[in-house]
Amino acid sequence: MKGWLPLTLGLLAVxxxxxxxxxxxxxxxxxxxxxxxxxxxVGPVVVLVGLACLYLGLRLRGRGTRR
Known part of the structure; x- marks a missing residue:
């Protein structure tokens, strides 16, 4: 379940x-x-912040599946 909040916020921001x-x-x-x-x-700045959140969320989700 890790990373869902940054993914959701990132998608909304984009x-x-x-x-x-x-x-x-x-x-x-x-x-x-x-x-x-x-x-x-302001719009493109928010898109960039959203993309950074998406990246962070994907990294957090990937970490939870590796052992």
Whole structure:
């Protein structure tokens, strides 16, 4: 069961970061975030943090199966 929390948080961060990036760039309309440059910057940072969490979660899960 090790690593599920970082995997879940990482996946959520990647999805939200990608959405925020697309909104900040103006590709996704209908939100107060649309066209705001700050979200085009924050989004990729959140994606990178999410990818790091995914990597950590995968490493933790791999450690639990090896003996």
């Amino acid at each position: 999805i939200l970061g990608a959405l925020w990036t697309l909104q900040g760039l103006g590709y996704v309309e209908g939100s107060v975030l649309t066209g705001e440059t700050v979200w085009a910057i």
